[in-house]
Amino acid sequence: MALVSLDGVGKTYRGRGGAWEAVRDFTLDLAEGEFFCLLGTSGCGKTTVLNMVAGFEPPTAGRILLDGREVKGPGADRGVVFQGHDSLYDWLSALDNVAFGPRLRGMGRRARRAHAQRFLELVGLAGQGGKHPSELSGGMKQRIQIARALANDPRILLMDEPFGALDALTRATLQGELSRIWAGTGKTVLFITHDIEEACALATRIGVMTRGPGGTLKAVLPVDLPFPRERTSDAFMAVFRRVHALIHEEMARP
Amino acid sequence: MNGRAATVAGYLAGFALLFALWHLAATLLVRSALFPPPLPVLERAAALIADGILQEQVGASLRRILQGFLIGSAAGIPIGLAIGSFRPVRALLEPWTEFFRFIPAVAMITVAVIWFGIGEESKVFLIAYTTVFVVVIATAAGVGAVGRDKIRAAQCLGATRLQVFRLVALPATVPYILTGMRLAMANSFVTIVAAELVASNDGLGKMLWDARLFMQIEDIFVALVALGLLGFATDRLFRLAIRAFAGRFNPTM
Numbered sequence: 160m161a162l163v164s165l166d167g168v169g170k171t172y173r174g175r176g177g178a179w180e181a182v183r184d185f186t187l188d189l190a191e192g193e194f195f196c197l198l199g200t201s202g203c204g205k206t207t208v209l210n211m212v213a214g215f216e217p218p219t220a221g222r223i224l225l226d227g228r229e230v231k232g233p234g235a236d237r238g239v240v241f242q243g244h245d246s247l248y249d250w251l252s253a254l255d256n257v258a259f260g261p262r263l264r265g266m267g268r269r270a271r272r273a274h275a276q277r278f279l280e281l282v283g284l285a286g287q288g289g290k291h292p293s294e295l296s297g298g299m300k301q302r303i304q305i306a307r308a309l310a311n312d313p314r315i316l317l318m319d320e321p322f323g324a325l326d327a328l329t330r331a332t333l334q335g336e337l338s339r340i341w342a343g344t345g346k347t348v349l350f351i352t353h354d355i356e357e358a359c360a361l362a363t364r365i366g367v368m369t370r371g372p373g374g375t376l377k378a379v380l381p382v383d384l385p386f387p388r389e390r391t392s393d394a395f396m397a398v399f400r401r402v403h404a405l406i407h408e409e410m411a412r413p
Numbered sequence: 414m415n416g417r418a419a420t421v422a423g424y425l426a427g428f429a430l431l432f433a434l435w436h437l438a439a440t441l442l443v444r445s446a447l448f449p450p451p452l453p454v455l456e457r458a459a460a461l462i463a464d465g466i467l468q469e470q471v472g473a474s475l476r477r478i479l480q481g482f483l484i485g486s487a488a489g490i491p492i493g494l495a496i497g498s499f500r501p502v503r504a505l506l507e508p509w510t511e512f513f514r515f516i517p518a519v520a521m522i523t524v525a526v527i528w529f530g531i532g533e534e535s536k537v538f539l540i541a542y543t544t545v546f547v548v549v550i551a552t553a554a555g556v557g558a559v560g561r562d563k564i565r566a567a568q569c570l571g572a573t574r575l576q577v578f579r580l581v582a583l584p585a586t587v588p589y590i591l592t593g594m595r596l597a598m599a600n601s602f603v604t605i606v607a608a609e610l611v612a613s614n615d616g617l618g619k620m621l622w623d624a625r626l627f628m629q630i631e632d633i634f635v636a637l638v639a640l641g642l643l644g645f646a647t648d649r650l651f652r653l654a655i656r657a658f659a660g661r662f663n664p665t666m
């Protein structure tokens with residue numbers, strides 16, 4: 160059985176400007192342990208899909224199941240890494256940010272800090288736990304977000320362009336580390352990006368969305384390349400070209 | 414800590430400059446018995462302190478400010494939190510805050526004296542009155558300004574509504590609350606002087622009033638300088654508290 164399944168999911172926003180159908184008839188099954196990259200042009204509805212899976216917003220059509228149960232709202236079984244880093248708590252140290260989930264479940268101070276320390280090590284920030292978010296670089300903040308989500312041991316990790324605001328070098332480094340962490344933990348990941356190379360480097364499957372309004376899945380491609388990915392290899396380039404062609408077809412569509 | 418030493422040195426230099434300019438203005442520019450230079454004022458202050466009079470007046474004013482301020486804050490913070498958190502509460506209480514906001518405490522002095530007499534109660538009431546609305550508005554604004562992602566992050570880490578409030582909304586609002594209290598404290602100084610000028614048996618406002626009646630010009634300046642220094646000191650304390658809570662430093666790991 161699929162870990163997460165989206166079944167004919169649609170979302171129509173109703174606001175002052177009238178109704179806007181952002182997502183239409185979106186159907187997808189995510190298997191346990193896979194790394195799924197959702198790729199699409201700006202405004203095609205990627206964040207909308209992720210927000211519905213996270214439970215932040217209800218779908219207006221279809222339904223979303225997690226382990227066979229319908230998603231009704233946000234919950235600890237789905238960890239989220241946000242695009243910006245406003246989600247970190249400025250008044251807590253990096254370590255206490257990572258320990259926040261266990262704290263909610265009533266874990267004692269010592270135990271949860273020891274627990275959080277392990278996840279800081281996992282994201283390569285072992286010695287930086289005492290710093291506050293305002294004292295961390297953009298890349299470090301995203302590492303903290305990843306550690307915070309993982310420390311809570313969710314069934315699936317939902318990531319909305321987590322590296323979108325980083326410089327190219329930092330982004331490549333973090334992609335490598337995320338890939339290593341994913342391989343080590345076996346977590347299921349739904350990763351949103353509009354960077355084709357990023358998707359090809361990380362994903363076991365890539366879903367390409369159509370352009371909005373009414374964004375939906377245009378195609379799903381399995382990526383059967385070994386990790387770590389060799390970005391200059393012919394096989395990698397071949398995948399890149401196929402995805403590139405799909406995206407550009409969408410961009411060229413009137 | 415070097416930065417702090419530099420700040421203190423800067424402040425001292427700033428005050429020295431202020432007194433120097435005052436001295437120059439009084440001795441060279443104005444040269445009137447109505448504008449004494451700083452030295453006789455400081456001498457008068459020393460005499461008043463030696464007699465215990467200045468401490469008494471300062472103590473009377475400060476005690477009223479502190480009582481009213483604490484009552485006003487204690488009422489204002491929960492009301493502001495409720496307004497910021499619950500729409501119906503906001504709809505119900507917004508007319509109150511927006512109505513009373515435009516009736517300054519100074520305008521309430523007459524009713525306060527009629528209701529509570531010229532004793533402590535009327536002053537404490539006025540300070541509490543001036544404090545509560547400022548704190549309510551700042552607190553409610555703080556709750557409204559908590560980032561959406563901060564709340565969502567807690568929700569998908571498994572937080573209950575109460576946990577979101579206690580562990581996210583509340584700490585994120587603390588800097589706003591402190592800023593509101595800082596503003597309210599400044600207003601309290603205005604209010605206490607006005608109230609004591611009009612109706613009081615002691616306090617800095619009363620000291621100003623009596624000094625005017627008996628043309629003790631130095632006493633007026635002693636009271637003014639005391640007000641400025643007290644206000645400056647309390648405001649610095651609030652700034653320090655705000656900075657500590659804003660989380661730029663890591664107090665405890």
Ligand SMILES: Nc1ncnc2c1ncn2[C@@H]1O[C@H](COP(=O)(O)OP(=O)(O)OP(=O)(O)O)[C@@H](O)[C@H]1O
Binds near residue numbers: 173206
């Ligand atoms: N709260 C909202 N109310 C109304 N319309 C919205 C809302 N959120 C998103 N939309 C619209 O839905 C469409 C999809 O938005 P979404 O944020 O999902 O796009 P996206 O694929 O994540 O884009 P990007 O890559 O730029 O982040 C857009 O046209 C957007 O204007």
Ligand SMILES: [Mg+2]
Binds near residue numbers: 206
């Ligand atoms: Mg988006």
